[in-house]
Amino acid sequence: MQIFRDEVEKLLKKHVKDLSLLEVPPDRSLGDFAYPCFHLAKELKKSPVMIAQDLVKQIKPNKTIEKIVANGSYLNFFIDKSFKAKEVLSTIFKEKEKYGSQKNKQKIIVEYSQPNTHKEFHIGHLRNVCLGSTLINVLRYLGYQVIAANYIGDIGNHVAKSLWCLKKYHAKEKITTRKGEYLGKIYAEANKRIEDDPELKEEVDQIHKKLEDKEKEWYDLWKETREWSLADFNEIYKYLNAPFDICFYESEVEEEGKKISNLLLEKGIAIKDQGAILVDLDEYKLGKFLILKKDGTSLYSTKDLALAMRKFDEFNVDKSIYVVDARQKLYFQQLFKTLELMGFKKDMFHLAYEFVTLPEGAMASRKGNVVLFTSLRDEILVKVMEETRKRHQEWEEEKLDATVKAITLAAMKFEMVKYENTNVVVFDRDQALNLEGETGPYVQYAHARCCSILKKANMKTVSKVDFSLLKEDQESKILKLLATYENTLTETIKHYKPSLLARYALELAQALNEFYHYCKVVSEDKELMKARLLLIFCVKEVLASALQLLVIEPLEEM
Incomplete structure (x- = not known):
């Protein structure tokens, strides 16, 4: 404070x-x-x-x-402990959900999620969504004006592969699964067929060119199948509570990107090499940056050049943040350097994070061995429903369903943000649901426990608290944590590490449970009880705030 x-x-x-x-x-x-x-x-x-x-x-x-x-x-x-207790608890009791918030004037655009259509939405995508949505929430809480942006890869070689395989081998096939999921399987099959017979790649390249030329037959098929993917994505975003202020599409910036690529060639910033256009960044130890293929078709770089400029020109932002996995580190260094050479030197940052894997091994969309978000979610939902129904047989279905959904999302989301961005996440289903472990449900349970105690005590208002009574080590630990909430939020943004907030919430929940173990709340000493109830109320408020910033619902019962 x-x-x-x-x-x-x-x-x-x-x-x-x-x-x-x-x-x-x-x-x-x-x-x-x-x-x-x-x-x-x-x-x-x-x-x-x-x-x-x-x-x-x-x-x-x-x-x-x-x-x-x-x-x-x-x-x-x-x-001083008494001074700290008085200032911290009085401030939280007064400010409640606004405790730790700040005011800032900067305008920032955060681009996250960025799934490709015609591919499946898997648990690797989930980490991106969790990191991006948490970052946006904390930025807004600290007063920044934030534009939440998605950038969907709706054109490119992956689309050409999917449409080629769909039309050539599955033209009359009846689709019995989710259409977005079906396209993902088609994409994996296309890769396998090309791997087995590399000469087929030429057919895909021809379709890619026809798509960029908007040839009716292929363009119409693209529009139809694109909607299949977008419908799936929107359903998932709604479930995850991850809304966007704007969605960019690669198809919208492709032509502008081609113009920029040719302009770079005219200005001598880019060169032609065997018909392709590239920027030679060897003097910056960044290698060669290919921006347009020799047949005139676009690349990710073609479109990213245009989009980077559009963000600043159209939305007048001060900073642009890209939440994209660490494998693209060199790519973004090349992109930012190319923009700088164009005279477009702006505040751009690549928030890099490592991939998600499972105990049984790594995933790859092109190989078709990914774990779908919906599959993993449904698997965890069944397990949580089974356990929650046992604990609360008296609950109505509506309450049961809502609670199970909240716990399931907490389990999945917390696992994605509790690790450093640079750490690979090995998602263990059982570990993520453990109420005694370093999990989202554990933090939710700490919040629910606070609610239960306060409800029983019927605490509505507090006056004339003797703060000097809060002198136990467990109480001091909690007070110190509560006092550093604002600093934790500031550090989260300073270092672009949502894990700092997740770890803080976990540490506060652990400190609370330690306090329960050693300190009696309800006692004959009414003054001490009053002080401890205020302490619990403040922990509840901060836990709720932290969970909401992590896009996790703070439950009152579990």
């Missing part, structure tokens, strides 16, 4: 110049704030350790700062 930082800065400013270095230590046992002394070594001609020891003798604690400790090269500050 800013008020605590202000108190520490009041003490520090007489002794150091750069207060911006004051930070929240990653290990909460090291205090509420830490000040590094490394940068003072050259000026004072002493080691950072000695400087920290000297400063701790010079700076005296006051009513708001309980103690100051020299820890190696750092000066650690501990806020």
